[in-house]
Amino acid sequence: MRSVLLIATLITALRSDYVASQNPSALSQLTAVNRTASGNNRAKENAITPTVYVLKNSQDQCDKVMNLSASQRCEFVRSTPDCAADGGFINYPWITFCLLSPKLLPLAIFLYIVWLLVLFLVLGLIASEFFCPNLSAISSTLRLTHNVAGVTFLALGNGAPDVFSAMAAFSHPQTAGLAIGALFGAGIFVTTVVAGSIALVKPFTAASRPFLRDVIFYMAAVFWTFIILYRGHIDLRETFGYLGLYILYVVTVVVSACVYNRRIRSHSGTVQDSVQEFDHNIENSYTENLNGNIHVQDEYEPLLPFTESTANIFLRAINPVDTRTWRRSHWGWKVLKIIQLPFEMVLLLTVPLVDSDKEDRNWKRPLNCLHLITAPLVCVLTFKSGIYGLYLIEGAIPVWLLTALIGVFLSGMVFYSTTNEHPPPYHFLFSLLGFVVSALWINVVASEVVNVLHLLGVILRLSNTVLGLTLLAWGNSIGDCFADITIARQGYPRMAISACFGGIIFNMLFGVGLGCLLQMLTHNNGFVMLQPEGLLCWVLAAALGLSLVLSFVLVPLQCFHLSRAYGVFLLLFYVVFLLIALLTEFGKISV
Incomplete structure (x- = not known):
């Protein structure tokens, strides 16, 4: 809490100096000039390079609203396309500058920050309780090994908030800096704060080859991204190169595991636990974390079998609170659970959940039949902000109504052809449906996160890059941070350090x-121009590269032993980086 207050005080002081140094009249004149110049520049760009989609934050006109008087802001927000709620369901600029009084602006900022924390909480809820279990069921159905499932489905499940947030940020030119700042900022946060905290909690000796492998692949991804930012554009081949590099990483993990297993079997028929942990820390983490927690047998199962009514099955399935867990839990957990309740109820009613660890694979006949109606409706009403769901077929029947009618028909067929006790042979299809619906929910929440951060940047006059490397990176990484520290405290620091690097490699690539690939396909363009936001972006890239180089050099010099002193060094490195980044953002450091 003290560090948060210190950072807030520093931002306020620096921002006040920065704003005070500006001439209001000059700002108004500069705004008019910038509008004309920006319009002319866009016209020239469209005339000369019509096949290039430019992700350029300087095109954002909405950030100039704070230079206007309070009476002019509402009209400016209404007439400026960059202030429109494209890609989200809530028009935050209109609420802030048209619906609320200018005197309530501090209150609005506070409420947006609270709402942002709630959105991060919902992101974690969807990913851990719905997205990951369905991915686990899919991997079990496909009979994938733990290594393959870990570097594919588990990585997708753990990195879903980060990846979807980056995709939502890349979808608009004015928020592209959020994606760059969040991906680089999360990389620095994980490789310094999370890794340093693990070393402080449980000093250990890292597995040499997996550690070097992960660091080398991540360094390659960061260096490639640095080159693309320096060149200022990325083409279609390079986007596929990002995906190909991750496929190469997956192949390397699988092949190294197979080689290690073969070598162990050739030397000994049994594998000692200490040796097995050497190169199988990732595999173990995948086994325990694929569902977000370890399933334990319910000690309250009835001694004699009984038949439960359909109504009771439905009511028990949609109850998000277990009374026994509630009584044993800490008050902090109860507060978070109360905040999650309305969102969890909506998710339970709309997202099918298949749990491969349960004997009945979580088959709830009445609720699963309801999912056949609600899940498709969520798909058509959330994809592209619901524009396809509201489309009228032949000018008469909306798509959402036709979808609901088809869902009712399928639901009736499944209900009358199945029983409450035994799941149908096609039950695995519900995991695919749950995967799609939970992914769409994650995309919706991630879009709202990006829109809130963009508005906060407009109001506080902060660049998207600094918001990405702080709020967005912290929000997406804080859950992984606590999970990895908990794993380290339980005596598995190697597993925790493997999860650190494996996740950020997936997120970056x-x-x-x-x-960028989705932007090329959406706009039918062969290039995406990436123009970084000045010096801060290069400070961010240099800091991440330096942290990786230091880990690559210092850890082997210590014989791969991560001591508490090294953990303190990593934490101090992040504090220095954050200070330099803030000073750069507010113009105290310039070139």
Whole structure:
């Protein structure tokens, strides 16, 4: 809490100096000039390079609203396309500058920060309780090994908030800096704060080959991204190169595991636990974390079998609170659970959940039949902000109504052809449906996170890059941070350090690769121009590269032993980086 207050005080002081140094009249004149110049520049760019989609934050006109008087802001927000709620369901600029009084602006900022924390909480809820279990069921159905499932489905489940946030940020030119700042900022946060905290909690000796492998692949991804930012554009081949690099990483993990297993079997028929942990820390983490927690047998199961009514099955399935867990839990957990309740109820009613660890694979006949109606409705009403769901077929029947009618028909067929006790042979299809619906929910929440951060940047006059490397990176990484520290405290620091690097490799390669690829496909362009936001972006890239080089050099010099002193060094490195980044953002450091 003290560090948060210190950072807030520093930001306020620096921002006040920065704003006070500006001339209001000059700002108004500069705004008019910038509008004309920006319009002319866009016209020239469209005339000369119509096949290039430019992700350029300087095109954002909405950030100039704070230079206007309070009476002019509402009209400016209404007439400026960059202030429109494209890609989200809530028009935050209109609420802030048209619906609320200018005197309530501090209150609005506070409420947006609270809402942002709630959105991060919902992101974690969807990923851990719905997205990951369905991915686990899919991997079990496909009979994938733990190594393959870990570096594919588990990585997708753990990195879903980061990847979807990056994709949502890349979808608009004015928020592209959020994606770059979040991916680089999360990389620095994980490799310094999370890794340093693990070393402080449980000093250990890292597995040499997996550690070097992960660091080398991540260094390659960061260096590639640095080159693309320096060149200022990325083409279609390079986006596929990002995805291909991750496929190469997956192949390397699988092949190294197979080689290690063969070598162990050739030397000994049994594998000692200490040796097995050497190169199988990732595999163990995948086994325990694929569902977000370890399933334990319910000690309250009835001694005699009984038949439960359909109504009771439905009511028990949609109850998000276990009374026994509630009584044993800490008050902090109860507060978070109360905040999650309305969102969890909506998710339970709309997202099918298949649990491969349960004997009945979580088959709830009445609720699963309801999912056949609600899940498709969520798909058509959330994809592209619901524009396809509201489309009228032949000018008469909306798509959402036709979808609901088809869902009712399928639901009736499943209900009358199945029983409450035994799941049908096609039950695994519900895991695919749950995967799609939970992914769409994650995309919706991630879009709202990006829109809130963009508005906060407009109000506080902060660049998207600094918001990405702080709020967005912290929000997406804080859950992994606590999970990895908990794993380390339980005596598995190698597992925790493997999860650190494996997740950020996936986030970087898929966040940039898929984000830019979707923009090329959406706009039918062969290039995406990436223009960084000045010096801060290069400070961010240099800090991440330096942290990786230091880990690559210092850890082997210590014989791969991560001591508490090294953990303190990593934490101090992040504090220095954050201070330099803030000073750069507010113009105290310039070139």
